[in-house]
Amino acid sequence: MQNIQDNNQLQTSFKEANSNRKKRISLHDLANVTLFIAAFIGIWQLVYVLGIWPEVSLPSPIRVGESFVDLFEDFTIFTSIGMTMYRLVIGFGISIAIGVTMGLIMVKFPGFGKTMSSFALGLQSFPSVAWVPFAILLIGLNDAGILFVVIMSSVFSVIILTYSGIQNIPPLYVRAAKNMGAKGISLFRFVMIPAATPSILVGIKQAWSFAWHALIGAEILIAAAVGLGHILLVGREFQLMDQVIASMITIFAIGLLFDRVLFSKLEERVRERWGLDQSIER
Amino acid sequence: MSSVEMVRGEEDARTNKVTDTDTNTNASKNSEKEMVILENISKAYNGNKTNRNSSNVNTSRSGSSTVLFEHIVLDNLNLRITEGEFVTIVGPSGCGKSTLLNILAGIDTSYTGKILIDGASIKRSPDTDRIIIFQEGALFPWLTVYENIEFGLKIAKISKEKRREIVMHYIDLVQLTSFAHAFVHQLSGGMKQRVAIARALVLNPKILLMDEPFAALDVQTRRMLYDQLVKIHEKTNKTILFVTHNINEAVALGDRAIIISPKIAGIKKEFKIDLPRPRQLDHPLINSITNAIIEESKEMYTSNSYFTSRYGNYSTESKPDLELESPQSQLA
Ligand SMILES: Nc1ncnc2c1ncn2[C@@H]1O[C@H](COP(=O)(O)OP(=O)(O)OP(=O)(O)O)[C@@H](O)[C@H]1O
Numbered sequence: 104m105q106n107i108q109d110n111n112q113l114q115t116s117f118k119e120a121n122s123n124r125k126k127r128i129s130l131h132d133l134a135n136v137t138l139f140i141a142a143f144i145g146i147w148q149l150v151y152v153l154g155i156w157p158e159v160s161l162p163s164p165i166r167v168g169e170s171f172v173d174l175f176e177d178f179t180i181f182t183s184i185g186m187t188m189y190r191l192v193i194g195f196g197i198s199i200a201i202g203v204t205m206g207l208i209m210v211k212f213p214g215f216g217k218t219m220s221s222f223a224l225g226l227q228s229f230p231s232v233a234w235v236p237f238a239i240l241l242i243g244l245n246d247a248g249i250l251f252v253v254i255m256s257s258v259f260s261v262i263i264l265t266y267s268g269i270q271n272i273p274p275l276y277v278r279a280a281k282n283m284g285a286k287g288i289s290l291f292r293f294v295m296i297p298a299a300t301p302s303i304l305v306g307i308k309q310a311w312s313f314a315w316h317a318l319i320g321a322e323i324l325i326a327a328a329v330g331l332g333h334i335l336l337v338g339r340e341f342q343l344m345d346q347v348i349a350s351m352i353t354i355f356a357i358g359l360l361f362d363r364v365l366f367s368k369l370e371e372r373v374r375e376r377w378g379l380d381q382s383i384e385r
Numbered sequence: 386m387s388s389v390e391m392v393r394g395e396e397d398a399r400t401n402k403v404t405d406t407d408t409n410t411n412a413s414k415n416s417e418k419e420m421v422i423l424e425n426i427s428k429a430y431n432g433n434k435t436n437r438n439s440s441n442v443n444t445s446r447s448g449s450s451t452v453l454f455e456h457i458v459l460d461n462l463n464l465r466i467t468e469g470e471f472v473t474i475v476g477p478s479g480c481g482k483s484t485l486l487n488i489l490a491g492i493d494t495s496y497t498g499k500i501l502i503d504g505a506s507i508k509r510s511p512d513t514d515r516i517i518i519f520q521e522g523a524l525f526p527w528l529t530v531y532e533n534i535e536f537g538l539k540i541a542k543i544s545k546e547k548r549r550e551i552v553m554h555y556i557d558l559v560q561l562t563s564f565a566h567a568f569v570h571q572l573s574g575g576m577k578q579r580v581a582i583a584r585a586l587v588l589n590p591k592i593l594l595m596d597e598p599f600a601a602l603d604v605q606t607r608r609m610l611y612d613q614l615v616k617i618h619e620k621t622n623k624t625i626l627f628v629t630h631n632i633n634e635a636v637a638l639g640d641r642a643i644i645i646s647p648k649i650a651g652i653k654k655e656f657k658i659d660l661p662r663p664r665q666l667d668h669p670l671i672n673s674i675t676n677a678i679i680e681e682s683k684e685m686y687t688s689n690s691y692f693t694s695r696y697g698n699y700s701t702e703s704k705p706d707l708e709l710e711s712p713q714s715q716l717a
Pocket residue numbers: 430431456458476477478479480481482483484485630694695
């Protein structure tokens with residue numbers, strides 16, 4: 104009886120420990136960040152006061168703040184962020200779907216896989232803005248053109264890391280799974296994909312960064328009607344530096360949010376679950 | 386559809402069998418049914434199996450007589466194992482123990498010879514009636530202990546409730562109930578191997594193939610696992626083929642210990658260990674058999690056969706080198 108109770112306690116403690124990840128945001132870190140931002144704005148204000156650049160080229164932090172308020176008040180900022188995020192989600196989503204599928208096909212057909220992987224490796228480092236003229240001529244100055252650039256810039260990272268992730272699965276896992284009756288689809292679904300997940304995640308993280316670069320670039324170059332890139336474009340054309348900076352800060356914040364919050368957390372969880380951190384500690 | 390039905394059918398048979406063996410282990414032991422028959426199993430690794438072109442180059446270079454770079458790991462090996470028997474296999478590193486297990490498991494399919502399991506000739510593919518347990522455990526790190534043990538049942542599309550019942554039974558058998566929701570990296574080495582054993586047992590294999598499962602563990606843990614394995618063997622009456630390079634382990638665990646020699650690429654000698662279980666690890670009979678095997682194995686490590694087994698035999702069609710090392714000349 105005593106034993107069973109102990110067991111139950113242990114059981115729940117494992118469940119809790121596994122679901123209860125480190126959530127504490129350290130106060131120390133928060134203080135550091137605040138100090139850093141304050142110093143940055145301070146220096147900015149100082150440079151502004153010194154008057155090296157005219158007001159149009161370098162507005163004061165307060166002017167940029169007001170511009171932010173303006174953008175908020177007429178909802179431009181929200182519609183822009185919304186539109187940009189919409190494109191990102193669609194483009195990036197398609198990219199992941201195509202990339203993972205392609206990676207799996209490449210594993211299934213090794214001859215094709217080998218050729219395709221060197222091809223993909225070359226295209227991965229292909230500058231994203233270099234796709235823009237091609238996209239405009241092929242598809243036109245529209246949303247689909249922007250999506251095309253986003254997909255082409257990010258899909259190859261997903262392909263490469265899915266493919267190499269599955270190639271590098273310890274053969275022992277596959278042997279054990281086959282021995283336990285897994286084959287074909289079930290082998291892919293229950294062994295290959297989970298085993299390659301840490302690697303696929305690295306690919307997705309890298310792809311996100313490529314997609315994000317490409318998206319803003321394409322929004323500026325393929326004069327989109329709405330979007331964060333469009334604010335930059337309008338700002339440049341009408342010499343609204345305060346608006347340009349406000350948009351840049353927004354782009355920076357979104358990037359940070361994705362990187363620091365979404366992907367870091369995701370990666371941390373996967374590493375913890377797959378026991379990868381522990382192997383480094385040892 | 387029908388395959389699912391079949392699996393369910395097997396599953397029912399399993400439950401029956403467990404209760405059966407639980408009550409009269411001795412009766413089934415006495416039946417002496419032959420569970421494994423290996424006939425003339427031969428296995429050679431080719432120097433260049435995948436690269437046909439370069440093997441052609443080799444052939445043309447060597448002139449008229451065809452020279453094949455091949456490494457004979459198993460040469461006409463014969464072995465019979467009765468149901469419920471606990472057979473241990475010892476031999477120096479590289480003598481082909483893992484190769485033999487992989488062949489039996491259906492993972493390695495390039496061999497010649499015949500294998501009969503439970504009277505039926507096997508297909509050259511893995512099957513859940515023979516489950517292999519690896520030295521490293523090969524547990525899936527992305528699954529919990531429970532999910533790892535459940536894996537084979539899930540693949541076999543057994544219903545969730547049924548799976549739960551079976552998993553709970555075996556997780557209890559290896560005494561890991563309290564760790565059901567732990568991840569693999571949260572376990573000790575000994576626990577991992579117990580999970581691997583449970584994961585194999587849920588599929589109710591006819592044969593457990595164990596490839597140095599305890600080699601990476603410390604002495605204390607190993608002794609504990611000996612006890613557990615012997616108890617599991619007693620309860621389930623599984624036929625076990627247990628590979629180890631630890632001679633004492635082989636003698637302490639097995640009903641029969643088989644020595645494989647790289648020199649003859651086959652079974653050199655076997656010892657019957659007629660001792661009731663549980664056994665005392667320092668029982669005089671165990672000691673004397675261990676010493677006999679050590680004596681027997683000494684030359685395996687000293688003779689030049691080590692070189693040939695490591696780096697392969699260059700055998701021409703007339704095979705002069707091989708004849709020098711034939712089993713007959715060895716035993717003479
Ligand atoms: N894929 C392979 N290609 C070529 N030779 C191989 C291959 N796998 C194994 N061998 C050779 O076959 C021989 C037997 O290997 P095996 O792994 O069966 O040995 P083992 O008895 O299990 O050794 P250990 O005790 O070290 O595990 C070794 O000499 C090895 O070099």
